[in-house]
Amino acid sequence: MTDVEEVEVVVAHHERATLRVGEVFLKIDADQTRTDVEVKAMAMAPIPTPELLWRKPPVLALAALPGSALGRLGEPSTASSAAWAAAGAAVRVLHEATLPPWPGRSLDEKASSLDSECTWLVANDVLPADLVTRNREVAEAALRPWKPVFMHGDLQIAHVFVDGGEITGVVDWSEAGQGDAMYDLASLTLGHPEHLGDVIVGYGADVNHDVIRAWWSLRSLTSIRWLVEHGFDPSSPGCEIDVLKSQL
Incomplete structure (x- = not known):
């Protein structure tokens, strides 16, 4: 590799780290099964993904x-409505693709996680009990049978790259698998409900707004402990705790 001016730490926590060196991203993961999933999912995905340059465990x-x-x-997102719509269109293409052969997390696993995380949030005085209770009630709408699709699984907006009104690629596929289409749409619009309409225009299919709202609550409730334990602040303005408050 030629000399570069600096190494940028993109994200780092106890499980994995991503570094940028020039025009190359180096992903270091303690669990290579996640990297296995990422490599397989990128190869299968019918939408733009990063070019895989090489893999030498634990580095991708x-x-x-x-x-x-x-x-x-x-x-605030500075991306145009057209870019958000393009993201919705790309998600629709992914969801209509052939299912990956491995399963995602089951309905029972999601329900169990919601139960344990809500208990932890209240027992440790992380959030007021009424805030947890109300959002848990909202989240219950997500816990229904769904027709599985090829789901990205962690489709937060930082993982979708755009240039103008076009999608240039989607990154971080380690959570990909069979799952609920509404979960991807909820992940994409978490904290940015003002762009849900643009995403739905691009997606071009009927969506259940109540289920998307339910996934906003469920994803936020079940991620707070992990975020705290890995050095992130879910109480930052516009982040998970604000999302929960906005659901009331």
Whole structure:
């Protein structure tokens, strides 16, 4: 590799780290089964993904994507309505693709996680009990049988890259598998409900707004402990705790 001016730490926590070195992203993961899923999912996905340059466990090297992320949780998105609609269209293409051969998390696993995380939030005085209770009631709408689709599984806006009104690629496929289409749409619009309409226009199919709203609550409730334990702040403006408050 030629000399570069600096190494940028994109994200780092106890489980994995991503570094940017010039035009190459180096992903280091303690669990190589997640990397296995990422490599397989990118190979199967019918939408743009980063070029896989090489893999030497525990490191996966990917080429940088052109453009910039659709946005960041907790920050206003500067992307156009056309870009958000293009993201919705790309998600629809993914959801109509052949299912990956491995399963995603089951309905029972999601329900069990919701139960344990809500108990932890209240027992440790992380959030007021009434805030947890109300959002748990909202979240219950997500816990229904769904027709499985090829789901990205962690489709937060920072993982979708755009250039103008076009999608240049989607990154971080380690949670991909069979799952609920509404979960991907909810992940994409978490903290940015003002762009849900644009995403739905691009998606071009009937969506259940109540289920998307339910996934906003469920994803936020079940992620707070992990975020805290890995050095992130879910109480930052516009992030998970604000999402829960906005559901009331």
